[in-house]
Amino acid sequence: MRQDAKRRDRNKAVKKALKLQLKKFEVALVKGSAEEKQAEFIAATKKLDKAAARKVIHANAAARKKSQLARKLNPKPAAPAAAK
DSSP states (O other), X not given: OOHHHHHHHHHHHHHHHHHXXXXXXXXXXXXXXXXXXXXXXXXXXXHHHXXXXXXXXXXXXXXXXXHHHHHHHSOOOOOOOOOO
């Protein structure tokens, strides 16, 4: 098997696992308990870091995605209206 085919298959598997984990996190946000949300967040960030370390995705893309997930996990409270 050619080296590029091996790498393509491996990268495809890593990306598929990453997407599944991100979907699990999204479901946990809607239906899960606080502990479940935290556990899925940790698992998702771990998969993102591993994918970035293996150069499957760019390191900045992984950092950006982790930031987006953290914002979803801990949303900011709505800012009060500014008084004039």
